[in-house]
Amino acid sequence: MELPLVVGVDGSESSLRAVDWATDEAALRGVPLRLVYASLWERYEGAALAEGLGRPSEQVMAEDIVEAAARRAHRRAPEVKVTTGVLPDDAASVLLNEAHTAAALVVGSRGRSGLAELLLGSVSLTVAGRAACPVIVLRGNQDNQARAGTHRRVVLGVAEEPHSTAATRFAFEEAEARKVTLDAVRAWRCPAYESTDHPLLAGEPARLHEQRAAEILDSALSKAAAEHPAVALRRRTAEGSARRILLDASDDADLLVVGVRRHHGLAGLQLGRVAHTLLHHSACPVAVVPQRG
Incomplete structure (x- = not known):
């Protein structure tokens, strides 16, 4: 069985960029793509996600986020097999657990320019520092592709x-x-x-x-x-x-x-x-x- 590329998604811009990049990477490698959502994500990254989506946080359902990410990946590379998971733990723990059965983890950074681009999120830093598999952190103003x-x-x-x-x-x-x-x-x-x-x-x-x-x-x-x-x-x-x-x-x-x-x-x-x-x-x-x- 081929190990998948794993992406943590939360609906934010940086995680959507990670989905795009990882979809291209999965197509290049010919491996599956796995999208996971941690139900305790806000413990690490704050409640700004809900405000960014224009809905109160209680209405931002994990299923909506992963399904939207899966549709995005399918539109980008229909040949890539996509699976999803909603897991009841904090983001870092979810990704570190997934790393044991992943070809690599792909995570986004927080911003595109200025101070935001210099601040690597705590989840990304923790995962890069402890994961059992390669971790790809999307730094810089890359054009959202891994081709x-x-x-x-x-x-x-x-x-x-x-x-x-x-x-x-x-x-x-x-x-x-x-x-x-x-x-x-x-x-x-x-x-x-x-x-x-x-x-x-x-x-x-x-x-x-x-x-x-x-x-x-x-x-x-x-x-x-x-x-x-x-x-x-x-x-x-x-x-x-x-x-x-x-x-x-x-x-x-x-x-x-x-x-x-x-x-x-x-x-x-x-x-x-x-x-x-x-x-x-x-x-x-x-x-x-x-x-x-």
């Missing part, structure tokens, strides 16, 4: 092996499904204490760090590249912090993929500084892919 996109480029932030294996595989699959270039990036930095003022040696420490970054790239990508020979792969090393380099790369990407380590038995968010920054500031959708370790 080839505007830039025709998926960016992968490459970490040390073996912790980047799952993210690498996910990024190759996305690039292949979309028929776009995969831009694999490894950031490197030369610590200040390794530098020297001698003009003949000034470049040596930096060269060694750059060489090490290139070796990490080759090691991380070799297996997946052999398994996906149709993917146009571009390797790139860049000097600087991973957060800055990947944020810059998100400006002209359709999807940014990063891996995060999940430590068995630990509670709370398990994102790391790079993923946390990207989720709040990326200019394009971000896929957070868990790697056990």
Whole structure:
């Protein structure tokens, strides 16, 4: 049985954008789409939903919301099988439970511009930090589609092996499904204490760090590249912090993929500084892919 893409819906604009994006993604992958509504959603996101729909909150029925979302998905991609669920729990708990039987979760961010765009909702942040499956958070002003996109480029932030294996595989699959270039990036930095003022040696420490970054790239990508020979792969090393380099790369990407380590038995968010920054500031959708370790 193929695992579905799962989307949390609440009738808001951001969740409808997530439905559109996930419908395209499901069509690309050839997998089912599952739309879920948490009956305690307002505990997290407030009562603004009801006001936005022009009805008092007691009249906003969960069945209406998921059925409208299902009709929207069917109009967009009639070939995608859609199922729905109304589950009596808070939004984060519902999505985290669904993650155990999902190919990926797709969640929206709160706004399109200004301060609203910088504020990632608590549900999205919690799910990205704890889910057992990949989580795609729709950052930026994307055009509500997961097809080839505007830039025709998926960016992968490459970490040390073996912790980047799952993210690498996910990024190759996305690039292949979309028929776009995969831009694999490894950031490197030369610590200040390794530098020297001698003009003949000034470049040596930096060269060694750059060489090490290139070796990490080759090691991380070799297996997946052999398994996906149709993917146009571009390797790139860049000097600087991973957060800055990947944020810059998100400006002209359709999807940014990063891996995060999940430590068995630990509670709370398990994102790391790079993923946390990207989720709040990326200019394009971000896929957070868990790697056990």
